[in-house]
Amino acid sequence: MNTQLHPQHLTTRRGRLRAHALALLCAVVLTFVLLLLRDTLTLANITMFFLLLVVLVAITQGIVPALVTTFVSFFSINFFFVPPYYTLWASDSRELLDLIVFLIVAMIAGRLGAYSRQQAEIARQQVREGEMLLEMERKSRKFEEADRLKTALLHAVSHDLRTPITIIKSSASNLRQLRSRLTPQQQVELAETIETEADQLDRLVGNLLDMSRLKAGALRLSVGLNSLEEVAGDVAARVWQLTKQERLKIDFPDTMPLVEFDYGLILQAVTNLVDNALRYEPAAQQVELQGEQLKEWALFRIINHGETIDEETKAHMMEPFYRGKDGRIGLGLPIAKGIIEAHDGELRVEDTLGGGATFVIALPIRETKGYETQDPGRG
Amino acid sequence: MKLKILVVDDEPQIRKQLKIGLGGYGGYDVLTAESGQQAIITVAQSSPDLIILDISLGAGPDGLEVCQRLREWSKVPIIMLSVHNEEKTKVAALMAGADDYLTKPFGIEELHARIIAIMRRIAVEPATNTRAEIRTGALFIDLVNRRVFADDEEIHLTPKEYDLLRLLATHPGKVMTHRAILSEVWGPEYGEMDHYVRVFINTLRKKLRENPARNVRYILNEPGVGYRFISDA
Numbered sequence: 001m002n003t004q005l006h007p008q009h010l011t012t013r014r015g016r017l018r019a020h021a022l023a024l025l026c027a028v029v030l031t032f033v034l035l036l037l038r039d040t041l042t043l044a045n046i047t048m049f050f051l052l053l054v055v056l057v058a059i060t061q062g063i064v065p066a067l068v069t070t071f072v073s074f075f076s077i078n079f080f081f082v083p084p085y086y087t088l089w090a091s092d093s094r095e096l097l098d099l100i101v102f103l104i105v106a107m108i109a110g111r112l113g114a115y116s117r118q119q120a121e122i123a124r125q126q127v128r129e130g131e132m133l134l135e136m137e138r139k140s141r142k143f144e145e146a147d148r149l150k151t152a153l154l155h156a157v158s159h160d161l162r163t164p165i166t167i168i169k170s171s172a173s174n175l176r177q178l179r180s181r182l183t184p185q186q187q188v189e190l191a192e193t194i195e196t197e198a199d200q201l202d203r204l205v206g207n208l209l210d211m212s213r214l215k216a217g218a219l220r221l222s223v224g225l226n227s228l229e230e231v232a233g234d235v236a237a238r239v240w241q242l243t244k245q246e247r248l249k250i251d252f253p254d255t256m257p258l259v260e261f262d263y264g265l266i267l268q269a270v271t272n273l274v275d276n277a278l279r280y281e282p283a284a285q286q287v288e289l290q291g292e293q294l295k296e297w298a299l300f301r302i303i304n305h306g307e308t309i310d311e312e313t314k315a316h317m318m319e320p321f322y323r324g325k326d327g328r329i330g331l332g333l334p335i336a337k338g339i340i341e342a343h344d345g346e347l348r349v350e351d352t353l354g355g356g357a358t359f360v361i362a363l364p365i366r367e368t369k370g371y372e373t374q375d376p377g378r379g
Numbered sequence: 380m381k382l383k384i385l386v387v388d389d390e391p392q393i394r395k396q397l398k399i400g401l402g403g404y405g406g407y408d409v410l411t412a413e414s415g416q417q418a419i420i421t422v423a424q425s426s427p428d429l430i431i432l433d434i435s436l437g438a439g440p441d442g443l444e445v446c447q448r449l450r451e452w453s454k455v456p457i458i459m460l461s462v463h464n465e466e467k468t469k470v471a472a473l474m475a476g477a478d479d480y481l482t483k484p485f486g487i488e489e490l491h492a493r494i495i496a497i498m499r500r501i502a503v504e505p506a507t508n509t510r511a512e513i514r515t516g517a518l519f520i521d522l523v524n525r526r527v528f529a530d531d532e533e534i535h536l537t538p539k540e541y542d543l544l545r546l547l548a549t550h551p552g553k554v555m556t557h558r559a560i561l562s563e564v565w566g567p568e569y570g571e572m573d574h575y576v577r578v579f580i581n582t583l584r585k586k587l588r589e590n591p592a593r594n595v596r597y598i599l600n601e602p603g604v605g606y607r608f609i610s611d612a
Contacts, residue, residue, distance in 0.1 A: 195486070202484055222466060222603060225574035227581050230600050233591035240594040248592045254585070258574055263602035264466065286592075 016064070023057045023065040027072040035080055043095060046081050047102045054106040058113025066110030074103050160204060164197040171197075207331040210268065211320060214338035221265065221342060225258040228300050228363075231267050232289040235274050247278055252291035259298045259363050261343050266363075269339040269347075272332035273302045273359045280306035280357070297362045305356040314349050381408045382498070385427040387418040387445070388460070389437040397431065400487035401494075415440035422449060429494060432477070434461040434468065443475045450476035456497045458490070466603030473556060473604070480554075496552030513548045515610040518587060518597055520548055529588045536586060539564060543579050544587075547598060551610035554601050580606060 030053055034046050050073035058066035075088070078099055082090050090096040171190045179187070213219045229252040236248040270289075277287045281304055288303040309317070316322050320334040336359075340347045345363040352358045384407050386397045391413070398409045410425060412418040415436050422430065430449070434442035446457055459472040459480040472480045479493050513520040519528040525541055527534045536544065542564045547555060557573040565575065580598060589596050599607040 198484065224603070225577065227577050229581060230577070233584070233589070233596070234600060236591040237594050237596055240592060246592045250592055258577055263600075264464070267602065 019061040019065045020068055023061060023069040024072060026053055026057065027069055027076060030073075031076045031080060038081060043077075043081060043098060047077060047098060050077060051102065051106055051109060055109045055113045058110040059117050062117065063111060063114035066114055067107065070103065070106040070110055073106065074099065077102065161201070164201040164204070167197045168194050168201075204331075207272075207335055210335050211331055211338070214335065214342070215320075219265070219339075219342055221262040223260045223262050223343075226261050226263045226266070227256075227258055228252070228266075228291055228298060229256060231263070231270050232291070232300070234267055235270050236289070238271070239274065239278065247281070247286055248274070249286040249288045251288065253293075255293065256291045257293055257298065257365055260366055261363055265339045266343070266361075269336035269361070270300065270302070272336045273361075276332055277302050277304035277357070277359065280304055282306060293365070294362075296365050298365050300361040300363070302359040302361075303352055303356065304358065305352060305354070308351050308355050309349065309357045317349070318347070382406055382429065382494075383408045383410065383425065383427040384494070385410045385412060385418065385421055385425070385430045387412045387415070387430065387436065387442070388433040389413050389435070390433075393433070397487075397490075401491070403487075404491060414438070415442070415445040418445050419448060422453060422455065427455060429497065430455055430457045431490070432457055432459050434459055434463070434472065443471055446472070446475040446477055456501060458493055458497070460485075469554075469601070469604045470556065473554060478553070493552070500550070500552055510549070513551075513610070515548075515551075515597065516595065520544065522549075527587075529586075534586050536583070540579060540583055540586070543576075544583060547606060547608035548610070551608050554605050554607045556605040558605075560605065576606070 027050075030049060034041065034049060038046075054066055054069050054073060057069045078088050078090065079086060082092075082095050082099065084091055090099065171193045175182075175187060175190050182190070210219075229250070232248075232250045232252065236250055239245075239247050274287060274289070281287050285305045287305075288301070290299075290301040290303065292299045292301070318333045318337045320331065322334075337347045340361055340363070343363055345361060348360045348362070350358045350360060384401060386394055386401075386409060388394050388397070388411075394411045394413065398411060401407045401409050410421060410427060412421045413436075416439050418430070418432065418436075419440075421427070432442045432445060436442055436445070440448070442459055442461075446459065449455065449457070456478045457476065459475075459477040460483055461468050461472070461480060462483045464482045469480050478497050481490060481493065511521070511523050513522065517530045519531075521527070522545065525545075527536055527541065527544065543560065546560060546563050557576050558570060560576050561569040561572060565572070569575065580600075584598060587597055589598070597609060599609055601607055
């Protein structure tokens with residue numbers, strides 16, 4: 001028999017002893033109980049009880065304890081239940097036949113019971129091995145992905161981070177060295193460049209930090225019931241401050257429900273998506289921000305009217321460090337996607353009717369435990 | 380008279396830049412301290428008019444602790460600085476007694492605007508109760524008759540909406556935490572019901588005809604912390 005298939009407790013000496021002791025104890029207890037009922041039961045009843053015990057022991061403890069139980073039962077029946085009692089004699093030869101048949105049946109049943117236990121154990125083992133394999137595969141995939149990310153990150157660091165640093169450094173040294181030869185206008189321009197590039201750098205570092213937190217699964221959500229319309233408002237105000245133009249159009253129904261989300265993170269996700277949409281929006285048109293409730297989903301659409309995105313780009317644009325046709329590395333979209341998925345939501349890209357891309361954020365509206373969003377003091 | 384401002388930061392470059400930046404506005408005398416201990420001593424000796432206090436200060440007491448300790452005996456306005464843009468940090472700063480906070484990196488204009496807002500608030504605070512009206516942008520609030528106008532058109536607010544607007548508008552520039560708003564407008568027993576505030580602010584924004592896409596806004600959201608009324612007057 002393949003000992004490897006034994007449960008842990010049966011492969012040790014102590015475990016084996018315990019199994020035998022348990023089988024023995026059961027046989028003794030059963031004998032004692034049946035002794036009390038000896039006068040009301042037939043010998044056939046009694047042998048059946050012992051047979052049941054043998055099968056149970058075989059299934060739970062294996063073949064050897066089952067054999068031990070078989071022999072103990074055999075002697076117990078002979079000694080206590082076959083007249084004359086308390087001898088190993090059988091006065092009736094038919095009862096002797098019963099005893100022998102019991103021995104044979106018990107041994108076969110024990111063997112069968114033990115076999116079924118072994119099969120179950122093999123099946124369990126296979127499931128365990130399968131799970132282990134899956135786990136290993138998952139780990140190695142994660143490792144590969146981490147490796148790929150690291151390489152991409154190094155590229156990003158060497159190019160996209162160094163560029164603003166280079167500009168800042170050269171502007172600052174120009175200011176220092178050429179000060180007397182620069183017009184005030186030129187000095188202001190240099191200073192402005194430094195500021196813009198520092199902001200760019202800050203955004204990139206923020207994105208990289210978010211990305212690494214998302215990838216490491218270390219993003220902690222601090223969710224509360226929040227308003228998506230408020231997010232739209234904050235994004236729109238920021239765009240006005242940056243461009244002094246009304247580049248966004250907000251349209252939310254009055255019935256739009258509050259949704260559970262982490263305000264800061266969703267604001268970041270929407271900001272990334274809106275920045276992306278604005279980059280490709282024709283100057284004469286506005287990016288639309290629309291809210292809608294669709295059953296148990298809150299939808300937030302960011303509608304761009306530029307060119308429709310081809311399927312190839314659509315398939316890859318949300319992957320980290322995907323380099324778009326304009327050569328930018330994309331961190332904004334994968335971060336937005338990661339944040340939304342961390343909220344059990346979905347981010348989809350659809351074509352805008354008449355051209356352009358529409359990003360749809362879908363966040364689940366959860367049953368809010370005991371919250372009423374209704375006005376508690378209206379009127 | 381020049382306003383005396385104490386800058387507390389363990390990073391020498393930040394102290395230097397703030398000294399140059401604020402000094403450039405002409406109206407400020409800038410003192411500096413590089414540790415919490417030094418900050419407390421400087422406050423006691425030179426009694427500054429305002430403190431800009433970084434949360435992380437290297438060794439010794441951190442900014443939050445310094446703020447708490449100062450609050451035991453001083454009402455000097457404090458603006459906290461932090462590189463952490465986390466709600467918890469902001470709430471902790473406000474709970475420790477700070478008047479405002481800014482997340483690094485920030486522009487010197489923004490810091491200057493916050494300083495002016497705080498100093499203006501302090502100047503009007505003793506008279507707050509006697510102010511009869513508030514006017515900002517296209518918004519006009521008649522505190523005596525509880526009437527509100529946007530674009531010269533009267534707006535009808537429910538009593539709770541009006542109380543909420545009045546609470547925010549009479550504390551211009553100051554972050555009112557969700558807790559404080561609930562407690563003032565609804566009563567202390569509503570302490571955890573932040574979403575009431577959110578629903579009301581949503582309605583209020585619409586009634587006041589905010590248009591964020593054109594930057595027409597009166598109530599700023601401080602995510603996870605509370606709301607801040609912006610006033611141009």
